[in-house]
Amino acid sequence: MSRYDAIVAGGGHNGLVTACYLARAGLKTLVVEKNDWVGGAAVSRSLHPGFTYSNCSYVSSLLRPEIMRELELPKHGLQILPYEGGAVFMKGGGYLAMYRDHEANRREFARFSPRDAESYDRYSRDVLRHCRFIRPLLLRTPPDPTSFRPRDLSELAFLGRKLFAMPEKDIYAMIRFWTMSISDFLDEYFETPVIKAYLAVSAIIGTALGPMSPGSAYVLLHHYMGDVDGNIGAWGFARGGMGSITQALMASFKAAGGEVRTGSGIEKILVRNGRTTGVALANGDEFTAPLVISNMDVKRTFLKHVEERDLPPAFVKSVKRFKIRGSSGKVNIALDALPRFPALPDDSPCIRGDMHFTDSIERLELAYDDWKAGHFSRDPFLDMMIPTTTDPTMTPPGKHFMSCFVQYAPPKIEGRDWTDADRDAFGQTVLNQIEEYSPGFKKLVLHAEVRTPRELEAEVGLTEGNIFQGELTFDQLLFNRPVPGYAQYRSPIEGLWMCGSSTHPGGGVMGAPGRNAAAEILRSLKKPAAMGEAYAVL
Amino acid sequence: MKNAQLHFRQPLQTTPFHAHTSAANKLNAWAPWAGYTTALNFGDETMEYTALRNQAGLYDLSPMVKYEISGPDAVRYLSRLTLRDVAKLAPGHVHYTAWCDDEGKLIDDGTLFHLPDGRFRLCCQERHLPWLMDSAIGFDVRVRDESEAVAALSLQGPCAYAVLARAGFADAKSLKPFQLAEYRLGKSGKVMISRTGFTADLGYELWTSPDKALELWDVLMEKGALHGLRPIGTTALNMARIEAGFMIANMDFVSATTALRPDRTRSPFDMALDWMIDFNKGPFNGRAALKREREAASTQWAFVGLDIDGNVEAEHALVYDNKKHEVGHITAALWSPTTKRNIALAMLRRPYHAEKSGNLWVEIYALRELEYHKLMVKAAVVPRQFFNPARRRATPPGMM
Numbered sequence: 054m055s056r057y058d059a060i061v062a063g064g065g066h067n068g069l070v071t072a073c074y075l076a077r078a079g080l081k082t083l084v085v086e087k088n089d090w091v092g093g094a095a096v097s098r099s100l101h102p103g104f105t106y107s108n109c110s111y112v113s114s115l116l117r118p119e120i121m122r123e124l125e126l127p128k129h130g131l132q133i134l135p136y137e138g139g140a141v142f143m144k145g146g147g148y149l150a151m152y153r154d155h156e157a158n159r160r161e162f163a164r165f166s167p168r169d170a171e172s173y174d175r176y177s178r179d180v181l182r183h184c185r186f187i188r189p190l191l192l193r194t195p196p197d198p199t200s201f202r203p204r205d206l207s208e209l210a211f212l213g214r215k216l217f218a219m220p221e222k223d224i225y226a227m228i229r230f231w232t233m234s235i236s237d238f239l240d241e242y243f244e245t246p247v248i249k250a251y252l253a254v255s256a257i258i259g260t261a262l263g264p265m266s267p268g269s270a271y272v273l274l275h276h277y278m279g280d281v282d283g284n285i286g287a288w289g290f291a292r293g294g295m296g297s298i299t300q301a302l303m304a305s306f307k308a309a310g311g312e313v314r315t316g317s318g319i320e321k322i323l324v325r326n327g328r329t330t331g332v333a334l335a336n337g338d339e340f341t342a343p344l345v346i347s348n349m350d351v352k353r354t355f356l357k358h359v360e361e362r363d364l365p366p367a368f369v370k371s372v373k374r375f376k377i378r379g380s381s382g383k384v385n386i387a388l389d390a391l392p393r394f395p396a397l398p399d400d401s402p403c404i405r406g407d408m409h410f411t412d413s414i415e416r417l418e419l420a421y422d423d424w425k426a427g428h429f430s431r432d433p434f435l436d437m438m439i440p441t442t443t444d445p446t447m448t449p450p451g452k453h454f455m456s457c458f459v460q461y462a463p464p465k466i467e468g469r470d471w472t473d474a475d476r477d478a479f480g481q482t483v484l485n486q487i488e489e490y491s492p493g494f495k496k497l498v499l500h501a502e503v504r505t506p507r508e509l510e511a512e513v514g515l516t517e518g519n520i521f522q523g524e525l526t527f528d529q530l531l532f533n534r535p536v537p538g539y540a541q542y543r544s545p546i547e548g549l550w551m552c553g554s555s556t557h558p559g560g561g562v563m564g565a566p567g568r569n570a571a572a573e574i575l576r577s578l579k580k581p582a583a584m585g586e587a588y589a590v591l
Numbered sequence: 592m593k594n595a596q597l598h599f600r601q602p603l604q605t606t607p608f609h610a611h612t613s614a615a616n617k618l619n620a621w622a623p624w625a626g627y628t629t630a631l632n633f634g635d636e637t638m639e640y641t642a643l644r645n646q647a648g649l650y651d652l653s654p655m656v657k658y659e660i661s662g663p664d665a666v667r668y669l670s671r672l673t674l675r676d677v678a679k680l681a682p683g684h685v686h687y688t689a690w691c692d693d694e695g696k697l698i699d700d701g702t703l704f705h706l707p708d709g710r711f712r713l714c715c716q717e718r719h720l721p722w723l724m725d726s727a728i729g730f731d732v733r734v735r736d737e738s739e740a741v742a743a744l745s746l747q748g749p750c751a752y753a754v755l756a757r758a759g760f761a762d763a764k765s766l767k768p769f770q771l772a773e774y775r776l777g778k779s780g781k782v783m784i785s786r787t788g789f790t791a792d793l794g795y796e797l798w799t800s801p802d803k804a805l806e807l808w809d810v811l812m813e814k815g816a817l818h819g820l821r822p823i824g825t826t827a828l829n830m831a832r833i834e835a836g837f838m839i840a841n842m843d844f845v846s847a848t849t850a851l852r853p854d855r856t857r858s859p860f861d862m863a864l865d866w867m868i869d870f871n872k873g874p875f876n877g878r879a880a881l882k883r884e885r886e887a888a889s890t891q892w893a894f895v896g897l898d899i900d901g902n903v904e905a906e907h908a909l910v911y912d913n914k915k916h917e918v919g920h921i922t923a924a925l926w927s928p929t930t931k932r933n934i935a936l937a938m939l940r941r942p943y944h945a946e947k948s949g950n951l952w953v954e955i956y957a958l959r960e961l962e963y964h965k966l967m968v969k970a971a972v973v974p975r976q977f978f979n980p981a982r983r984r985a986t987p988p989g990m991m
Contacts, residue, residue, distance in 0.1 A: 150596065156626045157602035164596070167736055171720045174849065181851055220853045222694075242721075402599055 065093020068348030069302035070567030087318025097296025114279030115563035139406035263421030328547035371536035379506030379518030424461035521560025607804030627654035632824035639827035646819030647748035695880030696856035742804035747794030791835030836975030893944030
């Protein structure tokens with residue numbers, strides 16, 4: 054039996070971020086991971102000879118620059134590449150393009166509506182205003198609004214000052230924005246269905262909401278508040294696939310003296326007299342530590358690996374009610390050549406961006422209707438990308454890796470578990486949709502990895518296959534994330550902490566929960582936290 | 592259809608004069624303006640500026656954002672949209688105007704043309720179609736972006752009329768400042784000429800259809816040669832506009848429709864445009880807020896001219912009271928070749944523009960051979976119209 058100062062349960066990006074900060078603060082830190090590899094949902098595996106996939110997450114924007122810099126991730130091999138534009142292919146052969154160049158984009162929108170072309174600037178400005186409010190909160194522990202501790206009071210005051218520094222109409226606008234549907238929000242700016250469809254999808258990705266569900270607008274913000282080198286709202290690829298992020302984190306962790314054990318997951322978080330004493334692994338190994346930090350989602354942590362009787366009943370009930378409904382799947386495809394989309398000119402940069410086939414909000418909502426009925430969407434939304442048009446490291450030259458994020462896919466099919474036949478049918482639905490806009494596409498497919506919520510839960514450990522470790526709705530944000538009273542990365546069990554995306558500020562490959570958890574832990578140990586303050590937002 | 596989607600190959604559009612401006616652009620010095628490729632200079636900005644103040648300069652104005660407003664309610668609509676009373680703007684006349692959002696913050700300024708046929712043309716720096724259309728709710732009016740449909744040239748300088756007369760537009764002699772009329776161009780063409788401009792000098796703007804653009808350029812350049820006419824780029828024009836004291840949206844103030852930070856917006860009082868507000872004409876956008884601002888005397892900023900000691904340009908400099916207390920910043924600065932003064936346009940916190948303007952200093956970092964000289968230089972608030980010659984107003988116009 055080995056002793057550590059801290060054990061991180063789960064080697065996803067947030068677990069590794071926490072582990073890095075603890076190791077750098079001098080704690081003898083162990084990361085345990087059930088898979089034979091680390092990465093969680095930021096992982097690159099080779100499932101076809103010569104091809105590297107981004108098996109789960111596929112693009113990067115949210116990963117905090119503070120973390121990249123403090124943990125020296127570029128030195129450990131991380132390179133983020135901004136990508137270009139995108140397109141929506143429309144029924145009937147047309148398409149809407151998105152370009153990085155402002156004027157090209159304006160002229161493209163103006164083909165559909167001169168008014169929409171100009172409204173886009175106002176829309177971007179307004180969304181950016183909301184981002185300016187939320188971004189400084191990402192790397193701060195949410196205050197407990199019921200506490201009188203000086204720290205909570207000062208953090209509450211910080212929130213209050215930010216809120217009341219806004220003009221009255223912006224306060225109205227923000228409260229509306231946080232609670233309304235993306236469809237209603239977009240209707241205030243745009244009249245063109247395909248433009249609205251392109252912009253709406255950011256509000257439903259990873260979320261068991263439709264574009265007409267209240268609360269979906271906030272999810273848009275979650276996808277907009279990141280940046281690539283200060284360019285807010287921009288997204289990029291991690292060179293070598295998303296696994297490069299966690300590989301760089303692991304290298305940084307090991308360089309700080311950390312230890313990683315893969316191949317056997319947590320069986321039980323050991324608890325004695327209300328405090329944790331360590332972990333027992335599925336293979337029988339036991340490790341002791343006064344600190345256990347769970348990278349797993351809040352449901353998996355407390356309902357699977359802790360005895361319920363060790364927890365206050367109200368907490369258990371809240372955890373059980375935590376909304377973590379799976380809504381998406383993933384199809385990863387090895388391609389023999391770059392597919393052609395006849396609608397696109399051969400030199401169009403859109404092929405290097407995100408491509409969709411859902412050309413109206415109504416189609417997106419109908420796709421959600423299937424999910425509600427317990428079925429995967431017959432006409433799903435695809436966020437399709439070919440990172441190898443930018444990244445030369447993932448396939449041999451001329452071959453390509455295509456990543457398709459697919460929504461909607463329910464955690465269960467009409468109430469029963471997914472079968473392999475369901476999974477294959479789901480995969481076929483995706484390939485058929487692409488083939489419709491790229492005749493001959495299927496002939497290029499060398500290998501496809503089809504992942505439904507079932508596979509996401511079984512491999513990555515995400516309950517119900519929810520990619521954000523819990524939905525990003527207003528009732529589950531800030532000091533209510535994951536559950537009221539436990540938003541400061543602590544749990545009812547002394548020494549047991551949370552650092553996954555179930556905690557503030559939520560999912561995406563952001564690392565903020567991991568860093569915030571480490572900051573709270575180090576503060577509780579009276580160790581001077583060796584982290585810079587959040588980057589100033591002027 | 593496909594061709595219409597090739598914006599990515601050439602994101603910036605070219606103006607109807609591009610065949611000629613590109614041939615004349617010796618240094619290939621281009622810059623984007625409102626989605627178009629425009630000349631920064633044609634080879635020598637100093638000589639272009641000199642032509643503008645001494646003979647005449649020809650500037651491609653086509654990228655200017657232009658909206659056509661027509662319909663039975665056009666006058667009422669424009670009075671509701673803008674700060675001035677458009678009922679007083681007769682056909683054949685132009686006025687300088689501005690418009691605000693409902694909070695009384697400036698969206699843009701521009702020129703409103705009342706065309707001889709009754710239609711209106713609103714010219715401005717930024718695009719505002721959503722705001723113009725929202726403001727049109729309840730009015731029987733048509734708003735159309737006609738930026739691409741109109742080719743325009745600005746002919747400015749003391750010899751501007753001489754060039755016009757020689758080019759066949761001698762009738763423009765009767766145009767007073769801010770008047771316009773239509774003239775024949777060649778056998779079948781038409782050109783509208785307005786006595787307007789951005790240089791505070793004698794000058795005209797010429798408006799025609801894109802298919803007549805090159806013909807218009809040719810006749811002006813050919814006939815203008817005797818008078819020293821030369822094409823000028825944006826750099827020379829900007830020097831002249833600073834001397835004129837004119838403002839540009841998103842350079843001297845941030846438009847209320849693009850401002851990200853709520854404290855960046857400015858009211859017409861801040862920008863010294865309150866003279867154009869007509870509170871008596873009936874409701875207009877921003878009226879209630881502007882009335883409150885006037886009654887409470889709550890205006891915080893003042894857009895002023897500064898005359899700065901020495902000859903080092905104070906671009907982007909901070910302005911201090913008593914060398915210590917920051918009271919504003921400079922939005923545009925120039926060593927003015929014509930007035931031989933070191934001038935600037937500045938945004939000052941009140942009352943440092945007036946009662947407390949006696950001890951203003953400007954902090955300038957002068958880069959000289961890779962090293963900065965940090966200067967603290969005295970500055971005085973002066974009228975923004977640094978250059979305002981009588982020939983600008985003379986009718987009939989002078990020939991030189």
